[in-house]
Amino acid sequence: MKRPAPPKFLLRWLKSFCKPSYHADIEGDLHELYDRYVTSYGVARANLLLFKDVLLLFRPGIIKPIFQKHPIYSNTMIMKDVQFAFRALLRNKLIAGINTVGLSIGISACLIIFLIAHHELTYDKFQRDGDRIFRVYSKYEGPSARVNRGVPTGIASVLQSDFTGIEALTQFHVYGAKVAVPGGLSGLKHFDFYHNIIFAGPEYFDVFNYYQWLAGSKQHALKSPHQVVLTESRAKIYFGELPLPDYLGKEIYYSDSLKVVVAGVVADIEENTDFNFTDFISYSTTQNSWLKEQYQEDVWDGTTSATQLFIKLNALTTADKIMQQMPHVASVYKERNQNSEWSNSPQLQPLSDLHFNQDLGVFDSSRSIPEKSTLYVLMAIAILLLTIAVINFVNLETAQASRRAKEVGVRKVLGSSRGKLVGHFLIETFLLTFFSLVLSTLITVLAMGMFSEFMPPDLKFDPTEPSVLTFLGGCLVVVTFLAGLYPAASLSAYSPARALKNLSMANNSGSRSAMIRKGLTVFQFGFAYSLIVATLVISQQINFMLDKDLGYATTGIVYFHTPWNEPQGKRDVLSNKIEQIEGIDLFSVHQSPPTSSSSMSSVLEFDNGKELLKNQVFIKVGDTSYLRLYNIQLVAGRNVQPVDSIKEYIINETYLKTLGFSDPRDVIGKAIKDATIVGVMKDFHSKSLHTRIEPMLFRFGVKNSSCVGIRFPMEKVSSIAPVMNKVEAAWKEVYPDEKFKYTFLEESIQKFYENEQRVGLLARTATGIAIIVSCLGLFGLSSFTVVQRTKEIGIRKALGATANNILILLSRDFVSLVIVAFIISAPFAWLAADWWLDEFAYRIDVAWWVYVVAGLGSLGVAVVAISSRTVGAAHANPVDSLRNE
Amino acid sequence: MKVGIFVIVPYYYSYFEGIFMPMQLGELEEIVLLTVGVLHGNAYAITIKDEIESRLGRTVTLGSLQVTLRRLESKGFLKSYFGESDEIRRGRPRLYFEITAYGKKAIAATRDSRNSLWNALPKLVLKLK
Incomplete structure (x- = not known):
């Protein structure tokens, strides 16, 4: 008769926990006991009893240790292990070499990318209560939707007086200027054009309270007009190495004529930050100087992206609570702009989004935003x-x-x-x-x-x-x-x-x-x-984008911008001088080249007899040589007349189609508001090839045109540099203080695809x-x-x-x-x-x-x-x- | 005049622990050690278990018995050797135990300490029972 065997799982269980050296004997015992149980009580009871036995064997003294001490190897041999490992690696030099090279390349790639990512992702992470700081920006809806990182200056006071839950609020203007300090041979020591200057009130340091004051104090600085707070490094640039309190009271001239006095010095920020401002001019300065025209208070009908509004919520308020109060601002905006088609409903942008938002940008457009x-x-x-x-x-x-x-x-x-x-x-x-x-x-x-x-x-x-x-x-x-x-x-x-x-x-x-x-x-x-x-x-x-025919000529053309804040007469003098220079094929004064990152647009109405068509149309402004210089061809009609008083438009083919015409000749003579369409030009790409060609028109205007384009004859491309030297000489006569910098059109187009x-x-x-x-x-x-x-x-x-x-x-x-x-x-x-x-x-x-x-x-x-x-x-x-x- | 009783507990050197240990036995340890002696030459887990159960009328689980045996072995009171196997154990060897000289000293010491207590016991107390 075959004897019943004990259940396998019990034996396996025993094996899993029992010390190996005890196992054989104990298992034998179990077999022996099991046989007895079966003869006395039957299989079912025997299984139960055996289970009890194994369970009672599950106790310290029999359970094997998790980490076994091995009699031969022990941790004292760890150095030997390292030696053996060395030998094993040296035995296969080729393989070890391949592995080392491969791994080190992989790790370097990881390391570099880690450095980049860590750098970008830690921007402004050090800000105290950063999760409570928000930027208020404008969201416009109307003929088209758009956002602007700035807000109309009127909004700040509404937020200040009518909103609850705001702990601190600061509005500041981002500014850039040439800087000069007293000293030097001519009485003034000039510096470069510096960005990173802001007009800010003392509240700025309430919202961003990580600044350490080395001289002066938060309580007193920036309270009155014509004061400035500098960072330590900037103060050193302006005045050299001085004991910190000695910086106070020094004078600085911004944009030649804005005289301010140093009222404080703060420590530089070592961490990654977008708030890398170095000169904080008191906000009230804008209202007490010639800047008043440029920076008006309580404006509702215009928005400049340089006007920044930051709020810090108090600890108990969430962004949602502020957003619930926002419709009030929108309604005030509507009230103040009753004739406008646009509505502005301000939004909140968390500080953590500031560094990455492509649509809003950080503070000025010059910084490239990491995606x-x-x-x-x-x-x-x-x-x-x-x-x-x-x-x-x-x-x-x-x-x-x-x-x-x-x-x-x-x-x-x-x-x-x-x-x-x-x-x-x-x-x-x-x-x-x-x-x-x-x-x-x-x-x-x-x-x-x-x-x-x-x-x-x-x-x-x-x-x-x-x-x-x-x-x-x-x-x-x-x-x-x-x-x-x-x-x-x-x-x-x-x-x-x-x-x-x-x-x-x-x-x-x-x-x-x-x-x-x-x-x-x-x-x-x-x-x-x-x-x-x-x-x-x-x-x-x-290659496709660089080689694509943009619809106009790009070779042999350079352009430069004249200083926007200089009087117009000077530019006319410069144009006259350039006209005298030999070796220039053609030159033109205009607002921007055909393809440009900055664009101007407007919503225009056109009555085609049946209905009123409203379209957003991009506008190029320039003198009469603009079309010829860039070789933009007219499909029908004629060029504009060089007179400011007559409004004449040349529209592009896309606009022509949008207006519902197929034959360009039909549209000539039609009116858009108070202007007449006098010609139709071929489509050209006014932006990078990421976007489609949009309706566009060209009109005459030299008043606010600061861009000068120069075309060289095709066969004399090599003579550009000597000719440009002459242009620079002419420039120096007209603008002795300004730097001359010109750009090849082709280069600037390539920049689009950087x-x-x-x-x-x-x-x-x-x-x-x-x-x-x-x-x-x-x-x-x-x-x-x-x-x-x-x-x-x-x-x-x-x-x-x-x-x-x-x-x-x-x-x-x-x-x-x-x-x-x-x-x-x-x-x-x-x-x-x-x-x-x-x-x-x-x-x-x-x-x-x-x-x-x-x-x-x-x-x-x-x-x-x-x-x-x-x-x-x-x-x-x-x-x-x-x-x- | 009061006479104090001094019981001298012998110590032994445990190679396992690396220190001197008192030669004191627990109750089960003492029983197991004695039973191994009783079974002289035929002492393995099952026979020991049977012997204790039949002689003393108490049950011992395999778990507590095995643990006690191993502990006695590690203290040096018992030694073990693998013996023959047969069909009943499905080929698993028997592990036989026998008392070492240390073991004998340990039970002797235990008995001596008991005896000294017995000897000190006034006759009157025993009679009362």
């Missing part, structure tokens, strides 16, 4: 680059498995536990990662120099900074575990008997680790392939890195295969295989992986390219051959990486490989 999405894309790319370096490591380590299997076998026979072996391999990975980290800090320093245009200008790399150290430490741990854990786990799993008998199947192409290796290689090359496609698409689009150029550079760099690292991995894998199959190749050649046969045999596996990667990632690359191109109103269609070329490119690179080892192996003499045992 949060770009930052996230950068971070994703960094992580992917590091991933492919880690993949290299995993691939190369597991590929060497058969070589390491013997070592594992011997160690296990000598009593090493699996945990100890995992630790041993991890130490190796840790060492390698550590070297890579050291190397990558060097690479980072070099790369930061090479890609300086790419970086935020005030970005510095200091490896001792806590945030950088934390990142590097985190990197070390994460990379060690990511790269080391799988190889360590799979290598340490070999049973010693199999490993020593050379039966480990690690390198059979069907084994699990081989499959994982293939999958990872496909991932690497898929990523590299997608980046190649991205590079091609981006460069094609950039962001794309930067993205292109990024894509090229990332592609380069991805290809280098992936190919390093492939090179390592193939050289390993070649070494491993030396005998096989020898035998095949001895049996008559040609070098080509061998080459194909060795490359086939790798090439097919690259092709699979191409097939899998092509659809993703297509989707991504399409998504990116959707941002452009005028875009290329990506031709199918781009994908093929990218595929062939990655294949070609892969083949080169492989063949550097395989060709040698295929041509080797079989005698050599077969003779050595």
